[in-house]
Amino acid sequence: MRRYVFLCAGILLFYVLALFIPAHRLEPAAGMVKQEHVVLMECTGYCNCWYCTGHHKGDTDYGRTFFGATAGLGTVAADTNLFKPGTRLYIPGYGPSVVSDKGSGITGNKLDLWFPDHATARAYGRKQLPVQVID
Numbered sequence: 001m002r003r004y005v006f007l008c009a010g011i012l013l014f015y016v017l018a019l020f021i022p023a024h025r026l027e028p029a030a031g032m033v034k035q036e037h038v039v040l041m042e043c044t045g046y047c048n049c050w051y052c053t054g055h056h057k058g059d060t061d062y063g064r065t066f067f068g069a070t071a072g073l074g075t076v077a078a079d080t081n082l083f084k085p086g087t088r089l090y091i092p093g094y095g096p097s098v099v100s101d102k103g104s105g106i107t108g109n110k111l112d113l114w115f116p117d118h119a120t121a122r123a124y125g126r127k128q129l130p131v132q133v134i135d
């Protein structure tokens, strides 16, 4: 009986304390990604080279994404049926990225991450990563 009273008092104390925690501390901070916006993606690397893009240095569209942006670190090709161009992502080990390209083989849960050179892109390999979709 005594143990039960202590248990009840404990639970009551917990709720009373919870009331004093400011509401904003119970909500995710601004800019923080909610767990449901984390998606498991298969990530590979690409670069500006002919092998990766089909464009040669000197071509007018060399180094440009499908949407006309200049490819750089953070440039990511995705399935635009899933992610609209401009979608901001956070890719673990790669960093903040923006969906700004698309590729023929990039469908479904696949992402192609831009790297400055072919060796680095190839060395990146293929990784299953929990990618945060920011907006």
Ligand SMILES: [Zn+2]
Binding pocket: 046, 047, 048, 049, 050, 051, 052, 053, 117, 118, 121
């Ligand atoms: Zn390449």
